[in-house]
Amino acid sequence: MTDDRAYPDEPAGPFPEPPTTLTDREERPITVRRYDETLDREALEAMYNAFDPADRAQGIPPTGEKRIADWLDTITGEETVNVVANHDNAVVGHATLVPDGEVTAELAIFVLQDYQGAGIGTTLLETLLGAGKKTGIERVWLTVERWNDPAISLYEKVGFAPSDTESFEHEMTIKLA
């Protein structure tokens, strides 16, 4: 697939590689690490089954156990990069890179409602980018609904720049290498 998106000239970073830890603004200890299918699949499904549909973006996460399971099969499949944020034994945040070219990937991130606004998203995002770079991903893009200011600010903070703001969805890109 050809990639005709505009990317920043300079690579962003450096970004931490997983595992990383933080204490969030509610004093909860959070660990961010690579997703492990055997260990984490059930907890990840539980997170998305509990996810408030009001926070869906462009149709994801889907709703219903079957659709969620099918979607997770796709985004945790071969060549993808996934990190999860754990609190106690629950998955409370998840970020993913799904390749659409040799060194290019699309990014998405979700944090469970009770854990939003606590600083988890930043660490989750930075750790995902660190993991992505390590596996050879050089360019990352995403789309975000143009009215979603908190998300756009978060992406800008870690180094994403707008690449297409003409349509309903704002497209942003970052270069890792």
Added chain:
Amino acid sequence: MKLLLGIGGSDDSMRALERAVDRAVETGDDLTVAILRNPATNADPAEIEDRVRAVLDDAGMEATIRHLEGDPGSRLVELAEGEGFDRIVLGGGETSPMGKIKLGSIAEFVLLNSHVSVTLVR
């Protein structure tokens, strides 16, 4: 009902065609297919017409086929409003590798500008 289907050769527009034809066979709706110049696909209008005719023949259905030159969204809305169509039917967008739905530029324009009801086929 008088339906106007806009098609520019993208995958989602081809799906919309198939679904609209299937449905029109059941309901007896009057279908007009408008072949558009979608800058995102650069598809050859004659090739699109061949594909449209093949789908119609398979379904044993008749439909009027029109070609719209120029800006696809505005020409489609103009036609729908000017000739008394009840509904515009369009492809509902492509899905990214992540599973995110992305509306096409024609659908965006039509949704925001049409006074005629719009159906996006998913």
